[in-house]
Amino acid sequence: MTTTSFSGLQFAMSRSCIPSSQKIADAGAVVLGGKSKIGSWNKLASACHIASVQPFGRGFTSSSIKSVKSVTKAMTESSAQSAVSGLPINLKGKRAFIAGVADDNGYGWAIAKSLAAAGAEILVGTWVPALNIFESSLRRGKFDESRVLPDGSLMEITKVYPLDAVFDNLDDVPEDIKANKRYAGSSKWTVQEVAESVKEDFGSIDILVHSLANGPEVTKPLLETSRKGYLAAISASSYSYVSLLKHFLPILNPGGSSISLTYIASERIIPGYGGGMSSAKAALESDTRVLAFEAGRKRKIRVNTISAGPLRSRAAKAIGFIDMMIDYSSANAPLQKELSAEEVGNTAAFLASPLASAITGTVLYVDNGLNAMGVGVDSPIFKDLDIPKDQH
Ligand SMILES: NC(=O)c1ccc[n+]([C@@H]2O[C@H](COP(=O)([O-])OP(=O)(O)OC[C@H]3O[C@@H](n4cnc5c(N)ncnc54)[C@H](O)[C@@H]3O)[C@@H](O)[C@H]2O)c1
Secondary structure (H helix, E strand, C coil): CCCCCCCEEEEEEECCCCCCHHHHHHHHEEEEECCCHHHHHHHHHHHCCCCCCCCCCCCCCCCHHHHHHHHHHHHHHHHHHHHHCCHHHHHCCCCCEEEECCCCCCHHHHHHHHHCCCCCCCEEEHHHEEEHHHHHHHCCCCCCCCEEECCCCEECCCCEECCCCCCCCHHHHEEEEHHCHHHHHCCCCCCHHHHHHHCCCHHCEEEEEEECCCCCCCCCCCCHHHHHHHHHHHHHHHHHHHHHHHHHHHHEEEEEEEEECCCHHHCCCCCCCCHHHHHHHHHHHHHHHHHHHHHHHHHCCEEEEEEEECCCHHHHHHHHHHHHHHHHHHEEEEECCCCCCCHHHHHHHHCCCHHHHCCCCEEEECCCCCCHCCCCCCCHHHCCCCCCCCCC
16 A cells, blocks of 8 residues: 555644654644655664554553653744644544454555544454454564555554454354354454453543445345345444444543445445445445434534545455446546545544534545546447546
8 A cells, every 4th residue: 555645634743653853853733745754664663663462552651752742842832833834633632443454455544544643542443353464464564664654653553452343242142153263362352342441441532433344245236135145234334333333432532533434335326236235335324324413412422424435455355346446436536536545544534633523424425526426427428528538
């Protein structure tokens, strides 16, 4: 995955693993318009560590916290700060739990990076069967290049929690799963148990992200989908969000934000996105509205979903037609460019920030505008229309 710059946005940064001289230069809200400092990441990597391999660790020392605080104060008073213009996205002091991160190719990872770039502390929930490989890849530095934030520091993940979002508590877990060797090495991975563990470890969170989906029969047309496959898609991709929010709501600080990921197949026909997945996304979007009301009234939590365009993630590749969808979007969307995961990550950072304080219950499209089209303009039928096209 490339590490593109976050032009036009400002993020407050306080990465703990950057050398102090660089910290002085980079701390505080800065405009990120230039290139990421990719070249320096490997030097920095040796000065950093991944807190996820230290259970309950915060990944930084109290002395580094002190230095960040004083630098931030100094920056507030400096001329560099007054030179900054625009609106800051500052999530410093906020803690995010992102469910559905198991590699560096998906939306969950990109959202974690944007939230981290804005200063938030990152906790992730990783599907139990994918946990070992994810943790060992993190430990071995396989994701280090993808961990580079716009200030050149590396994203830290404070803790990785094993999670299987189709089970609410231990009573739900069938014997064959309990006995499965991919699950045997982990514990406390049902939704309720994960929420309890996060409460025990950190007390509360401010941002909850649901970036997971699973439809075992996704490649089958709806007419050929079994009841079991359909319900499994709904369970993993829709109810999992209801359950996550339900269990995390008591530890979500008032004013907090909850975000999920949806897809246009919920409301328009996308042949190939089968197995009940289109129905699962429709349920997710409807639930977003109802949950916005309930969580808003109960704990002043905002609930939104991002309808993202096509991305070559692991899950999307499993569906089998992702390249076609990316090409289709390039040919037909108002903006003829490939969508980057960072664009979705940045939108999540905005939604999680006070800048979005009046936005709740919405489906927000981040898809180069494809959702707005009524026709596919690459059809030969339109060949005589003078439609401007990107020549690249
Ligand atoms: N990639 C796209 O083109 C696209 C487009 C629109 C929306 N989305 C949505 O974005 C979200 C993230 O998907 P992605 O495409 O980035 O792929 P991804 O593979 O990065 O993420 C899906 C994650 O779900 C996890 N998962 C599956 N079942 C689980 C379970 N029972 N419990 C816990 N975790 C589980 C997987 O391990 C994986 O980490 C999904 O909701 C997806 O539908 C993706």
